[in-house]
Amino acid sequence: MTSSTGSEPKQSDCEPIAARLGRYIAGARAEAFSAPVRQKAGTCLLDGLALGMAAGEEATTRALLASPFLPSASDGCLVWADGRRAPLCDAVWLNGYAVHARFQDDCDMTSWTHPGSLVLPAALAVAEAAGASLERALTGIVCGYSVLHWLGAAEKIGRGVVARAFRASPTLGPVAAAAAAAAVLELSAEQAANALAVAAATAGGVIETVRSGSSDWRFQNGSASWRGAVSALLAREGVDGAPEVFESEKGFVRAFAGLEELPVELSRQPDPESICTVWAKPYPTLGDNVAVASAASRLVERCAFDHTDITAIRVHQNAEFASYPGTAYRGPYTKPTQAIASTAFAVAAALARGSITFDLYSSALDNPEILSLIEKVTVCPEDRYGYLDGKVVVETVGGGEFSADTRQIPKEFFYRDRPAATTAFTATLREVGITGDANSFAQRLLERVAGDDLQISTGELLAEAMDLRAQR
Numbered sequence: 001m002t003s004s005t006g007s008e009p010k011q012s013d014c015e016p017i018a019a020r021l022g023r024y025i026a027g028a029r030a031e032a033f034s035a036p037v038r039q040k041a042g043t044c045l046l047d048g049l050a051l052g053m054a055a056g057e058e059a060t061t062r063a064l065l066a067s068p069f070l071p072s073a074s075d076g077c078l079v080w081a082d083g084r085r086a087p088l089c090d091a092v093w094l095n096g097y098a099v100h101a102r103f104q105d106d107c108d109m110t111s112w113t114h115p116g117s118l119v120l121p122a123a124l125a126v127a128e129a130a131g132a133s134l135e136r137a138l139t140g141i142v143c144g145y146s147v148l149h150w151l152g153a154a155e156k157i158g159r160g161v162v163a164r165a166f167r168a169s170p171t172l173g174p175v176a177a178a179a180a181a182a183a184v185l186e187l188s189a190e191q192a193a194n195a196l197a198v199a200a201a202t203a204g205g206v207i208e209t210v211r212s213g214s215s216d217w218r219f220q221n222g223s224a225s226w227r228g229a230v231s232a233l234l235a236r237e238g239v240d241g242a243p244e245v246f247e248s249e250k251g252f253v254r255a256f257a258g259l260e261e262l263p264v265e266l267s268r269q270p271d272p273e274s275i276c277t278v279w280a281k282p283y284p285t286l287g288d289n290v291a292v293a294s295a296a297s298r299l300v301e302r303c304a305f306d307h308t309d310i311t312a313i314r315v316h317q318n319a320e321f322a323s324y325p326g327t328a329y330r331g332p333y334t335k336p337t338q339a340i341a342s343t344a345f346a347v348a349a350a351l352a353r354g355s356i357t358f359d360l361y362s363s364a365l366d367n368p369e370i371l372s373l374i375e376k377v378t379v380c381p382e383d384r385y386g387y388l389d390g391k392v393v394v395e396t397v398g399g400g401e402f403s404a405d406t407r408q409i410p411k412e413f414f415y416r417d418r419p420a421a422t423t424a425f426t427a428t429l430r431e432v433g434i435t436g437d438a439n440s441f442a443q444r445l446l447e448r449v450a451g452d453d454l455q456i457s458t459g460e461l462l463a464e465a466m467d468l469r470a471q472r
Helices: 017-026 035-057 059-065 088-100 115-130 134-151 156-163 168-184 189-200 208-212 217-236 252-257 272-277 287-302 336-341 343-353 368-374 418-431 438-451 458-471
Strands: 310-318 377-382 390-396 400-405
Touching (some): 035 059, 035 134, 035 272, 035 438, 088 217, 115 134, 115 168, 134 168, 156 168, 189 217, 208 217, 287 400, 343 368, 343 377, 438 458
Parallel strands (some): 310 377
């Protein structure tokens, strides 16, 4: 397999991809990251931790945690959804499941993935088990996010995977989780290369689960994080992986993305700064719906009209998002996933309620106000729209017209700074009745990250987070 431009060397003349990634991971150090990168890693950590803790109220997570066959371990790693302890690998996949359970985990659109549910569970549980510091955990988080962004290859692989009916998160995710765990464990370059190669050989997860409205998509990301963590543990014990698993004719890029030539982006080094391109979801809905739901919420906030007076709704949405499996579904809504994926439901719910909260998926699937608005929605796919571009126009009785778009929304709404991350952390926990001093916890964490006070153990930090439950 050769590179996609004549100016680049043939891959056969280069060091294997896994080996190059291994050197990148082995050389990563938190103190070398820029302040914005460290801050972003901290805000991503807060976001994922809040979602994992909030998932204890989500039905499928509750069912999973109630299983009598789920192992426990008094000296194991923390399970964020309920505060129990479990063996390391079980904690990784349970936490990955939980962070993804509300479909509110963050988005990297170069890879078309949700890094938070892939990278964070592996990085934090492995750091907790190893007695590693927050500094090592942050190093793992940045390595995992940057490798995932890099593997998307400017969407060539990210979108190629989706076009072949795979979900990008569980397909690319094991490699990112392995990168995170390898960095935390301070594996050698050779060991890290093997970790990523083993992880790449375990990849996959089909997109039909989201399109059908079933619930099992939650397991895909938790499983991917588990596979990555296990790959790093295996490599640490000397297990090797296929050296050319990424670029081989029978390897990862061709199998999952269907590309005959290796994207030129893979000839470059992952960039820690790429973590700053990841955006957070303000609402629990498919990432494809975030922009238009946000525009609808802003419309309610800014304009004086009654949603019962609406006669028509035009939704201008990125064309790729408008064609993603599940977004065009308009009912009947008999399963929560059908509504989570539906663009029409997201916009109608935001117009009717001013926002989207997760309880709507259990209490409002047959809500007459929302269903009435859904009938009035027309989606207009826009080829020139970016992924965070969205516009909603409503027409009302008497000829009134009101509109709002994401250009009117501060960037911190999606790219959270310290105040926005603190507010979101507190709001997510409050939504499920966790009323401890989440604000103080979030501020302390982000102050540590900003001030390089990173020697607290990851286990101690996570235990502090779990203590918030005691003040419900």
